Amino acid sequence: MSFENKKIILGICGGIAAYKSCDIIRQFIKLKANVECILTKSGAEFITPLTLQTLSRNKVYIDMFTPFNKWEINHMSLAQKADIILVAPATADIIARLAYGRANDLLTCTILASTANVLVCPSMNSNMFNHKATQNNIAVLKSYGYKFIMPEEGELACQEHGNGRLAKIDIIVSAVKEFFK
Numbered sequence: 001m002s003f004e005n006k007k008i009i010l011g012i013c014g015g016i017a018a019y020k021s022c023d024i025i026r027q028f029i030k031l032k033a034n035v036e037c038i039l040t041k042s043g044a045e046f047i048t049p050l051t052l053q054t055l056s057r058n059k060v061y062i063d064m065f066t067p068f069n070k071w072e073i074n075h076m077s078l079a080q081k082a083d084i085i086l087v088a089p090a091t092a093d094i095i096a097r098l099a100y101g102r103a104n105d106l107l108t109c110t111i112l113a114s115t116a117n118v119l120v121c122p123s124m125n126s127n128m129f130n131h132k133a134t135q136n137n138i139a140v141l142k143s144y145g146y147k148f149i150m151p152e153e154g155e156l157a158c159q160e161h162g163n164g165r166l167a168k169i170d171i172i173v174s175a176v177k178e179f180f181k
């Protein structure tokens, strides 16, 4: 299957699994997708825009207030272009912000302003993931029609074992393939 002519907006948040977004991008590029990355400010603490722009072959967006060009409003332009918005890894914080309809950065603003399907891939410590607050936020987002690829159990970056590892790249890519079918 080819993703030719498909625009995927990939939101990358501030978690250890941010480095795995590189493999996601490489898979999408192999499938000929047009990938545009929105990196949260926290995400940029974990992975550099240079790496993402090199792999995606596109400019990487972080800031809401630096215009891409003279006339475009950044988040509107990204929102309208997307065939799908994938958030991987998604932090507990972005899940909370999205559940509350916050629009306090480029990624939340773009998602709120878009009618594209949103696929969220949480990744965090298992206590954070299992916390009622996170589970309630996920339930709210599901009720809005957001789709989730749930994390898997295994060894976590905090050296604990539990539920919170980002889903396998193949599973994430397959879910996007399924969506484009």
Ligand SMILES: Cc1cc2nc3c(=O)[nH]c(=O)nc-3n(C[C@H](O)[C@H](O)[C@H](O)COP(=O)(O)O)c2cc1C
Binding pocket: 012, 013, 014, 015, 016, 017, 040, 041, 042, 043, 090, 091, 092, 093, 094, 123, 124, 125, 128
């Ligand atoms: C070393 C380190 C690792 C972190 N890993 C995660 C993580 O895996 N998942 C998560 O939800 N938050 C994690 N955080 C906390 C987030 O970075 C923090 O909540 C941040 O506000 C998220 O912002 P964002 O959602 O805009 O990217 C981590 C923080 C640090 C310092």
